[in-house]
Amino acid sequence: MSRRKLVVGNWKMNGMRAHLDEVEAIGRIAAEHPAVEVGLCLPATLIMAADALRGAAFIGGQDNHWNASGAHTGCLSAEMLAEAGAQWVIVGHSERRDAQGESDAEVAAKAAAAHAAGLKVILCVGESLEVRDAGGAEAVVSAQLLASLPEGAAADWLAIAYEPIWAIGTGRIPTMEAVASMHAALRAALATRIGSEAEKMRILYGGSMNGDNAADLMAIADVDGGLVGGASLTAAKFGPVIAAAG
Numbered sequence: 001m002s003r004r005k006l007v008v009g010n011w012k013m014n015g016m017r018a019h020l021d022e023v024e025a026i027g028r029i030a031a032e033h034p035a036v037e038v039g040l041c042l043p044a045t046l047i048m049a050a051d052a053l054r055g056a057a058f059i060g061g062q063d064n065h066w067n068a069s070g071a072h073t074g075c076l077s078a079e080m081l082a083e084a085g086a087q088w089v090i091v092g093h094s095e096r097r098d099a100q101g102e103s104d105a106e107v108a109a110k111a112a113a114a115h116a117a118g119l120k121v122i123l124c125v126g127e128s129l130e131v132r133d134a135g136g137a138e139a140v141v142s143a144q145l146l147a148s149l150p151e152g153a154a155a156d157w158l159a160i161a162y163e164p165i166w167a168i169g170t171g172r173i174p175t176m177e178a179v180a181s182m183h184a185a186l187r188a189a190l191a192t193r194i195g196s197e198a199e200k201m202r203i204l205y206g207g208s209m210n211g212d213n214a215a216d217l218m219a220i221a222d223v224d225g226g227l228v229g230g231a232s233l234t235a236a237k238f239g240p241v242i243a244a245a246g
């Protein structure tokens, strides 16, 4: 099964108007690599301005509430992100699961709400170092994935990002064998829920991916792209990651 590579930058809580020229430059690089689907999930404050500059890249958000509107101070709905110009959104990032106490059920509800609003979704899962060291990572992350998966999950609107928490922003990555084994386990877990659709669904790797390791990571059979933090903040750093995908 050939799956189009998906390479997405997650700027997290980084980016001011002064950085919009990087969005524009990344959009130009995306145009040079039409075989790769490229996007930037930006702080919400930049989405509207970035939408006008994005070139061949898509713009996404980093989280949405499961309700369309209401008394939720400080939150954004998927409808709001879509109206601002977002085409995708990240849900379930470990930085939100941990700091905001998001449950698997809430992550599934957010994904369903995003889909209902017309957004595509990157659903994040990943294990802590304690779980990795204890040897149960594949079972734990597979269970987390199935518990976070929204009803009707389909490859044309949902992608998975496997992000070992201990690899995020640390410069450490799992061995290539461990990444291959985890991605295969996640695809097998998906197949128990969505059958043959699992073969079409893209499973991204995230956690210290950069221009030096991206080609090796994305050469793994079940790695269909990357969710990139620090190395997506500038075109100079993100360009080589995009190029490594094709």
Ligand SMILES: O=C[C@H](O)COP(=O)(O)O
Pocket: 010, 093, 163, 167, 168, 169, 170, 206, 207, 208, 209, 227, 228, 229, 230, 231
């Ligand atoms: O969403 C992106 C990931 O958390 C990876 O971040 P990183 O590339 O800075 O390690």
